[in-house]
Amino acid sequence: DFKNPKTFNEKLIYRILYDRSEIYTFLADKLKGRIFVAGILSGSKDILKKDSPLYKDIDSLKEELLKTNECKYLPKLYGIYDNIYDINFSILPDSFVLKTNHDAGGYVIVEDKKEFLKDTKRFSEAMRKLKEHLEKNYYLIFREWHYRGIKPRIFAEELLKNEENGLLDTYKFHIFDKNDMKNNYVQVTTDRFENYQRTMMTSSWEIAPFNFIYEIPTKIPPKPQSLEAMWDLALKLASPFDYVRVDLYQNKDKIYVGELTFTHGAAIEQLVPGEWDEKLGALWHQKRLVDVTK
Template identity: 35%
Template sequence: MRSFVEQRIGSEYLVPLFGVFNAAEEIDLDKLPEKFVLKCTHDSQSTFVCTDKSYFDFVEAKKRLNVALHRNWYWQGREWAYLGITPRIVAEAFLDEPGRATPTDYKFYCFDGKAALVQTDADRFTNHEMQYFSTEWEQRGDIDHEVSEHEPTVKPENYELMLELSEKLSDGFPHVRVDWYNISGKPYFGEMTFYTGGGYDPFYALEEQPDRLDRELGDLFVLPTVSHLEKYCDWSCPSSKRSLGADNA
């Protein structure tokens, strides 16, 4: 993923990387700075944030990271891209946002190179604040999905740059969510995910037609045709034909 981002928009938006490890025992705590983040490359929810080494429970972190390394996230929700990923641990720089325990996430829901919705998540590990905005930074008050009652998130410096970069990264994908951090006006790439909430989280609307927002976003999700997929499939394999409905063509 880092190489993909570097090729499309440049390496200056990548979070500094301290190391990549095949097992937690390979991590030398003495070689890491005072603040850092440990997380797995192949799953979700295995993130450990250290802001002070003297209080960081490295023994517990190693134990839980090793458990995560033996977990295949594919079986959680059948998200196929997770199936063949080699499990690893990465150590990255801790991004320090003033006034926040952890940096705010800015998530751009993109459809073939065009952003349609922005989600913000502030202090997600403590006092979680989730909000939604249009791409013009108008708060979407019609969305009822774990939305907090806090004041609207302030439009970040260089928001337009994050929007532009998200659309560049998402170009060519029917749908992908592109996530960012913004530290003192400097955007840092977070991740790209094709399955928000494993593909199960609905976007309820505060009205008589609660599924309207799912329809609104779904109409933007244009899947490629079978003819477009032919060049990526081995048509000598019967299972490939069945998966694309070719047996009934």
């Protein structure tokens, strides 16, 4: 019942169908999202107001976006491009990642620029992948409304790696309640590209009694060194919203913000066990960002 939602996934669908605030579109844009993160973490109270840079066209925001490099919680932004032919590899560092701002999966990891440019097959495949993603409207896949209006761009960003030269694990904070921490959970994602593992953890770092799609694991993942600071960061970024997933990366005492996700799993990820769909739904006290015509 999407008009009177009770479960977590019903409430995600409600957000897609009825809570069509343009704020969600701005923050689903991986580039404009940087402006929100830098603004909130610098104490700005006006970042979501109508005169905010978020309401401006992405092409007029290059200077504003490069200023977000001053925020210590964001990976360095090296360049923004309309298409693959605009990428000036000569001024990019030895390692970086190329991403599209408007969808999922549109990324190319470059660990060694010289090797990458020398390998013509790999290079052409990478450029073809980015071109295909650039031409794709992600809204058409799952009908998540907020992806529809993002203007597609490619950007080059700092490649985040740990001491062992591996990619950082992801910590996805599901924030339902800013006042009671036991109602919030963190989704720990490890070995994203080789041996994908997902564990839901409580705020006290115990395995939660549910999972999305996957069975509940028994092994507790290592507790990140900066967990308390990560929770503080996630709560600040979630402060304007009734529910949001805040994705963070951590490397020892360094924390980086990945993105904010408003419709987790496109509202099609089953809860294991199923009763937790309603239990999580009960934690989500909905408030629409905007009223829309029914």
